[in-house]
Amino acid sequence: MEIKRRKFQGVLNILSFNRQFYFFGLLVLGLIMLFQYVFNWEFELVLLIIVGFLYGLLAPLLVSAYVYDFSKFYEFNWLNDLQLNKNNNLNIVNINAGFDETSFILKNKFQQSNLKVFDFYDESKHTEQAIKRARKVSLVYPNTQRINTNAIPINENTVDILFLLSSVHEIRKNKEKIVFFNECRRVLKHNGKIVIVEHLRDLPNFLAFSIGFTHFFSKQTWKKVFKKTNLKLKEEIKFTPFMSVFILNK
Structure with missing residues (x-):
C-alpha cells in the first residue's frame, strides 16, 4: 500500500507543526509596520527589517516545497x-x-x-x-x-x-x-x-x-x-x- 501525498503536503506540515513561529513572526512583522506608521521610522531601515522577516518566514516554506513536494523524494x-x-x-x-x-x-x-x-x-x-x-x-x-x-x-x-x-x-x-x-x-x-x-x-x-x-x-x-x-x-x-x-x- 502506498499513501498518496497531498499537493504541498511538505509545506503544510511545516506550517502546521511550527505554527507558533509563524504566528509570532507575523505578529512582530505587523507591529513593526504599525510602529513605522505611527512613529515615522526611517523607511529604508524598516524595509530592510521587513525583507529580513519575510525571508525568514518564506525561505523554509520554499525549500520545503522544493525538497518534499517537487523533488519526488517520497x-x-x-x-x-x-x-x-x-x-x-x-x-x-x-x-x-x-x-x-x-x-x-x-x-x-x-x-x-x-x-x-x-x-x-x-x-x-x-x-x-x-x-x-x-x-x-x-x-x-x-x-x-x-x-x-x-x-x-x-x-x-x-x-x-x-x-x-x-x-x-x-x-x-x-x-x-x-x-x-x-x-x-x-x-x-x-x-x-x-x-x-x-x-x-x-x-x-x-x-x-x-x-x-x-x-x-x-x-x-x-x-x-x-x-x-x-x-x-x-x-x-x-x-x-x-x-x-x-x-x-x-
Whole structure:
C-alpha cells in the first residue's frame, strides 16, 4: 500500500507543526509596520527589517516545497541509486521518531520483504513541540512498536536494511545517539546496510532555515558518532543541496 501525498503536503506540515513561529513572526512583522506608521521610522531601515522577516518566514516554506513536494523524494526512486539488495526475502526495519511518512512507501517498494516499524519517541527526552504535533496526525503503520533508543527488540545480525529517514536528529544527546547506533549495529547483518537521510547543520540549510538549522547536526557530528560505534560510512549522496543520504555498514 502506498499513501498518496497531498499537493504541498511538505509545506503544510511545516506550517502546521511550527505554527507558533509563524504566528509570532507575523505578529512582530505587523507591529513593526504599525510602529513605522505611527512613529515615522526611517523607511529604508524598516524595509530592510521587513525583507529580513519575510525571508525568514518564506525561505523554509520554499525549500520545503522544493525538497518534499517537487523533488519526488517520497517516490523513493533515489533508492535505486544506492545499490541495495532487492531480494524478495529481506528483513527491513524502519525506525521513526513518532512521525511516519515512509513505511507504507517502503512496503510498496519492497513488497515481498518483511518490514518491521519502530517508534523511539519519548516525550520525556524528545521535547520538540513540532514532533508532538506531528504525532497527532501521523499515519501509523500496522504493528508499529514503541521502543527505547537503548533497545531494539530484534535478534543480532538479522536485519538486511535499516532505514532512519529524517528521524535520528530528534535524539539530541550524543551519548544517547551512540547507544542507539550501537543497537543498530548489533541487529544489522554483516552485509547489511543502514540508510540515513538527514538535513545537516551547514550553509545551505542555514540559508534555508536560518536559526532553525541548529535543530540539525553537522556532518562532522554524525561522522564522530559513526566512528565511535564502529560503523563505516560507505557512501554519502546529496539529495538536493539540503539533504544528505548516508549509507553505513559494519
